[in-house]
Amino acid sequence: AQSVTQPDIHITVSEGASLELRCNYSYGATPYLFWYVQSPGQGLQLLLKYFSGDTLVQGIKGFEAEFKRSQSSFNLRKPSVHWSDAAEYFCAVLYSSASKIIFGSGTRLSIRP
Amino acid sequence: DGGITQSPKYLFRKEGQNVTLSCEQNLNHDAMYWYRQDPGQGLRLIYYSQIVNDFQKGDIAEGYSVSREKKESFPLTVTSAQKNPTAFYLCASTLDRGGSPLHFGNGTRLTVT
Numbered sequence: 001a002q003s004v005t006q007p008d009i010h011i012t013v014s015e016g017a018s019l020e021l022r023c024n025y026s027y028g029a030t031p032y033l034f035w036y037v038q039s040p041g042q043g044l045q046l047l048l049k050y051f052s053g054d055t056l057v058q059g060i061k062g063f064e065a066e067f068k069r070s071q072s073s074f075n076l077r078k079p080s081v082h083w084s085d086a087a088e089y090f091c092a093v094l095y096s097s098a099s100k101i102i103f104g105s106g107t108r109l110s111i112r113p
Numbered sequence: 114d115g116g117i118t119q120s121p122k123y124l125f126r127k128e129g130q131n132v133t134l135s136c137e138q139n140l141n142h143d144a145m146y147w148y149r150q151d152p153g154q155g156l157r158l159i160y161y162s163q164i165v166n167d168f169q170k171g172d173i174a175e176g177y178s179v180s181r182e183k184k185e186s187f188p189l190t191v192t193s194a195q196k197n198p199t200a201f202y203l204c205a206s207t208l209d210r211g212g213s214p215l216h217f218g219n220g221t222r223l224t225v226t
Contacts, residue, residue: 042219043205100146103148
């Protein structure tokens, strides 16, 4: 079955430190990959997306993600986090053969002052 | 500004009552979705609609119903048959082609007592 795994439920990093959030997806042809961010009590906002081409994609708020087909991964990174980055982050996959997007269970990010 | 409007933001109902959550979009998107979000479980798909007057069940459709009489509107009814209706409900829409990302509303928090 098609699935998306975010292995880290909760991560805490210090302000100014680098960040990497992990995402793995089950094998499927031509996946479209997304990262979303959600602040408490709000909807989800798109950070970035990967369709094809360059495997390193840039998003909003200084985030980037790298697609690695050999590892079925699409990890989200940020060189230096800010307190305002504290939120929940969701990885999502859309397979070209399907009509619905599959979400991971999310990773909650806390920022240590 | 274009976007998705969910109303109300907070909704309280007594057990045994049906309740309808509103979702309106002015993005001219073809497809609309309803997700349920519970702590630690990510987003689970309830129903989706790719075209007016047509919709499909998602992963957890039992106890819910929808309609799609207009392109702009996709209301969700939580019926008394839903065993655990208290949750955060998110509506989303997309152009539904070429891997277009989902755009989300700000959600409705439903509490049933």
